[in-house]
Structure formats: structure tokens, C-alpha cells
Amino acid sequence: MRKYLCLCCVFAAVFPAFAADDSAYVSLFDETSAAEASKKADSDDENSIFSFLNFKSKKKEPASLNVADEKRLSPVEQAAKLAEKGDVNAQLTLGYLYLYGGEGVSVNYDKAFEYYAQAAMQNDNVGLNNLGSLYYSGIGVERNPAKAAVLFEKAAKLGNVEAAVNLGFMKLTGNGAVQSPREAMALFEQAAAQKNPTASFMTAYARYTGNLLERDYRKAAEEMRIAADAKFVEAQYYLALMYINGLGMPQNYGNAVKYLKLAVSQGHIDAMMTLGDIWERGEKFTKDLYWAHIMFNLAAVRGASGAAQRRDALESRLKIDELLQAQAEAERFHEKPSELTSYIQQTFGTNVHEFVDNAR
Secondary structure, rough: OOOOOOOOOOOOOOOOOOOOOOOOOHHHHHHOOOHHHHHHHOHHHHHHHOOOOOOOOOOOOOOOHHHHHHHHOHHHHHHHHHHHHHOOOHHHHHHHHHHHHHHEEEOOHHHHHHHHHHHHHHHHHHHHHHHHHHHHOOOOOOOOHHHHHHHHHHHHHOOHHHHHHHHHHHHHHOOOOOOHHHHHHHHHHHOOOOHHHHHHHHHHHHHOOOOOOOOOHHHHHHHHHHHHHHHHHHHHHHHHHHHHHHHHHOOOOHHHHHHHHHHHHHHHHHHHHHHHHHHHHOOOOOOOHHHHHHHHHHHHHHHOOHHHHHHHHHHOOOOHHHHHHHHOOOOOOOOOOOOHHHHHHHHHHOHHHHHHHHHO
């Protein structure tokens, strides 16, 4: 059970299941229950992209127990025996169980720290990353971001992608590490090369704006698509803008609308305004005043400037039954952030692109 941790330990967050759907637009109003979504998240754990959920293949065969021990000991007790023998995977398993509880194990941060420390002492990159997260968060140990940065750096050099992302944000913001946007972007590039969606968005946005990295629309489009298809809402929005303006790829309003819909389903306000504008104008995509009204209505509720005025201006252009139905559709809408969106926003902030905008 080689589960990674990340800086999100600070928030002790529980993230919702994947929600965005790239099929029909009606998916924006999908009534899937939270319980069903939670079950899906549980079933997806082994293939999750997130550091604290992701299982990795074992580096080595676990140490063996004698037959008598295997019969009389519980799985947790067996793991403890293996951990004593230096089995890294058992140490990581126990670290995770004591951190979050489960399998009859109560949460015990001191023990979680102890087992992750054992794995880290063997230079296991997962153990190093997870131990760094505990130091960063002050869980099971006095908070020490500087120590966390050292551990993240060591894990990143050993190939841990999540550690590279964690350290990248620390260096970009100067939170716990010496601020160095250049080094931060190098770490993001390292992780993006491994298709990490968080890092892919950061490098894509930097190339899109030309801030911190040389402007390169073609490369930005490639990396932005990785993050967008992994369901990160900001990437979906900016990829749509790139399609609208034909930056890095041929102009394609159909694909732009597709990604705007996906961003809207996650509650992205700018995507609502942009999509509403496209549908109202009907210049580059089929005019649809009904859906334009819905978009401006949703954006108005979320405080978007000018949204209420544009919504109200469309009322006289709709038949009364269309208007009432549009209002009902808007009221039924519930935004459903994807797991990746929730992870990034709760771990690093709600508008991570601003880290690039504000860096010098």
C-alpha cells in the first residue's frame, strides 16, 4: 500500500469523486447522488493520480513470515512484523493506516510519523515525500517547513513526482523554502514530463502567458490538454480560450464549447460568462438564447460582474415558457468539482494560475 501524501495534509481534506462529464451537456445537471459518487471514488483509489491515494508497484518482495505467524496474526499485526524486518511497503501501509485510520486501526499521528520515518530512512521516495508532508503540516511532529523542503527535494531527486510538485509550489511562493520561481518551474517541468496534471497546468499556463517560461503556444496546448483531460477546471477553461483564439492549435469553436461546458459543470464563473456570450452572439457557434440565459443566471448568482444585466436583457427575447424552463434549469444546477480540481484548490489555492501571474 504505497500511498503518497502531499501538502493537502494541512487541510485534512476529504475530496469528492470525479464529477465532470464530457458527453452531453445535460451532464451539467446530473443528479448522481453523493453516496454513489463516493463509491466510485473508492473504486478508483488504486488508479488515482493523487499522492495520498495512489498505490505504486512494490520495489521489492516483502519479507516473509513463518507459517505459524501468518495463521495467528491479523493483517495489521503481520504488517507490523514485516515493518520490524525493514519491509518498506509494510511501513508505508502502517503509516497510512495510523494517519487516517482503518482496518481496525485508530488514528495515531505519532505512529504514522514513526513508520513513515522508517521508510524514509531507507531512502524510499514515497516515504520521504510522505514524511515531508507530515513535517510541513505538523502532524505527529512539530511543524517544520524547512525540513519538509529538504525531504521533498530528496524524494524528487529519487523520482517522486508528487514531491517535485510540492517543492515546486514551496519555491514558487517562498512558503517554507527560499523563493525561486526559476527552480520552481524546473521542478514543474520535471513533473510535467511524467504527465502529472498539476505540474502540466503550471507549465502550460507559464508558456501561455510567457511569464516564467518562454511563450510557446503549441507546447502550452499540449500540456494544458493533459490537465484539462484529467478534469482540472482551470485547464479546461484556458484550453477553451486557446481553441477560441487558435493559439497553439487550429481554431475550433466546437472544442472550445466542449471544454467550456466541462468547466461550467465544475462551477467555473468565467466559463459561464464566456459560454453565455458565445451562445448569445451566435457568431462562431449556434445561437442559443435559452442556454445563454442559464449561463448568465448561474454566473449572476456567483457574483460575476454584469451577469445579472445580461441575463435580464435576454428575458424579453425568450418566450414565457422558455424563460420559466431556463430559470428552473438554472435552479437545478449543482456544480460538481472533479477530484483533481478539489485537490488542487484545497491544497494549493483556488486560483493557482495567479502564482505564475504574480511571480517575478
